[in-house]
Amino acid sequence: MGVDNSTECCQDLLDFIEAAPSPFHAVAETSERLLAQEFSELKEADSWSVEPDGRYFVRRNDSSILAFVAGSGDVAKSGFRILGAHTDSPNLRVKPQGGYVKNGYRQVGVEIYGGVLLATWTDRDLGLSGRVVVKEDGGVESRLLQLDEPLARVPQLAIHLNREVNSKGLLLNAQKHMAPIMGLADSSDEFEDWLAAQVGATTKDAIQSFELMFHVLEKPSFGGANQEFIFAPRLDNLASCHAGLVALLAGAKTSTEATRIIALWDHEEVGSSSATGAAGSFLEDTMRRLASDSDEGGETWFRAKARSSIISADMAHAVHPNYADKHDPHHMPQINAGPVIKTNASARYATQAETAAQFAMLCAHADVPCQNFVMRSDLGCGSTIGPLTTTRLGIAAVDVGNPMLSMHSCREMAGSADHGMMIRVLERYFLT
Numbered sequence: 076m077g078v079d080n081s082t083e084c085c086q087d088l089l090d091f092i093e094a095a096p097s098p099f100h101a102v103a104e105t106s107e108r109l110l111a112q113e114f115s116e117l118k119e120a121d122s123w124s125v126e127p128d129g130r131y132f133v134r135r136n137d138s139s140i141l142a143f144v145a146g147s148g149d150v151a152k153s154g155f156r157i158l159g160a161h162t163d164s165p166n167l168r169v170k171p172q173g174g175y176v177k178n179g180y181r182q183v184g185v186e187i188y189g190g191v192l193l194a195t196w197t198d199r200d201l202g203l204s205g206r207v208v209v210k211e212d213g214g215v216e217s218r219l220l221q222l223d224e225p226l227a228r229v230p231q232l233a234i235h236l237n238r239e240v241n242s243k244g245l246l247l248n249a250q251k252h253m254a255p256i257m258g259l260a261d262s263s264d265e266f267e268d269w270l271a272a273q274v275g276a277t278t279k280d281a282i283q284s285f286e287l288m289f290h291v292l293e294k295p296s297f298g299g300a301n302q303e304f305i306f307a308p309r310l311d312n313l314a315s316c317h318a319g320l321v322a323l324l325a326g327a328k329t330s331t332e333a334t335r336i337i338a339l340w341d342h343e344e345v346g347s348s349s350a351t352g353a354a355g356s357f358l359e360d361t362m363r364r365l366a367s368d369s370d371e372g373g374e375t376w377f378r379a380k381a382r383s384s385i386i387s388a389d390m391a392h393a394v395h396p397n398y399a400d401k402h403d404p405h406h407m408p409q410i411n412a413g414p415v416i417k418t419n420a421s422a423r424y425a426t427q428a429e430t431a432a433q434f435a436m437l438c439a440h441a442d443v444p445c446q447n448f449v450m451r452s453d454l455g456c457g458s459t460i461g462p463l464t465t466t467r468l469g470i471a472a473v474d475v476g477n478p479m480l481s482m483h484s485c486r487e488m489a490g491s492a493d494h495g496m497m498i499r500v501l502e503r504y505f506l507t
């Protein structure tokens with residue numbers, strides 16, 4: 076299969092991913108793109124005045140973001156069209172007192188964030204990103220940091236010292252084996268001094284705290300003999316964030332009765348239970364503000380919810396030719412064969428017959444094929460923001476996502492034709 080009109084939107088996705096090594100950068104990049112399309116930022120602490128057809132966004136913790144185009148209709152009669160995705164990806168995060176010296180090396184202690192495929196992080200050139208809270212001249216501010224240089228590495232043990240690694244597998248202990256090496260002990264500065272210099276702080280004492288994480292430096296790219304693929308870090312789930320954002324922006328100047336929202340949350344990979352995560356109040360708080368009016372019984376909120384819908388978009392498992400028996404033989408999503416509807420009888424996915432049918436019909440109207448995924452019956456099923464948001468809000472949802480391989484590797488792969496298809500379906504969702 077050759078490359079279709081997805082090329083341009085895929086290249087834009089690759090640029091988006093490169094600009095977003097951390098959730099903070101994903102939100103910053105999303106904000107910039109929204110501002111460029113005349114969206115205005117609302118602050119949660121301020122009083123809001125939302126105009127029909129107005130374009131707005133709101134951030135929480137600078138790592139989650141909601142963007143919406145206000146509906147032109149009565150919210151009680153029109154409801155909300157919601158697309159949810161997540162800004163975070165599994166990675167290695169620097170501990171508060173990260174820097175130390177061992178056996179003549181300068182190393183950085185890391186926590187494992189989310190379900191990291193640890194082996195993929197070995198022998199990679201690593202950059203560093205995140206935010207640093209700096210106190211100077213009496214003021215405190217968060218500064219974004221993105222260092223796209225080969226600063227660190229988690230070297231594997233030589234095979235001569237680990238003779239059984241290929242027969243017994245690579246065992247990696249998160250505490251003992253994953254601390255990246257950033258230098259030698261006679262390097263001139265310690266981690267905190269070095270960090271202060273990177274964020275333009277005068278001394279290391281100016282640094283109050285930080286949330287920093289490593290990322291791989293290999294550039295996101297098209298791949299495969301015919302560019303069938305995209306090879307990139309963080310496809311799970313920046314690809315869905317990007318698809319939602321592009322779809323919202325494409326129709327942002329078209330008036331619709333329903334309010335269209337994209338909800339891009341942090342903390343999905345660690346369970347979503349936080350003020351910024353999908354189990355938190357961010358989306359509900361925002362929707363309530365948009366639905367609040369003078370009706371005394373507060374019926375607007377409930378009526379609006381009953382007319383609302385949620386698409387939870389997160390990446391899906393394509394069948395892997397070397398491990399095809401990990402899939403149910405009748406549910407083997409293929410790369411570049413369209414978005415996948417995910418179903419689980421134990422409600423690990425939010426999909427129900429009616430929401431699945433609605434999504435399949437959206438695909439048909441957008442002239443896009445769609446596929447189905449269900450786990451093998453003897454394997455446990457992962458989950459998504461879908462069940463969390465549908466439980467919290469009581470709004471029916473469908474779990475979907477584009478097929479991919481290497482999920483939770485530091486470098487993943489997906490299909491170059493699928494991305495444009497997902498965007499087309501989401502555009503239709505927002506505008507019909």
Ligand code: ZN
Pocket residue numbers: 161311312343389390
């Ligand atoms: Zn995900």
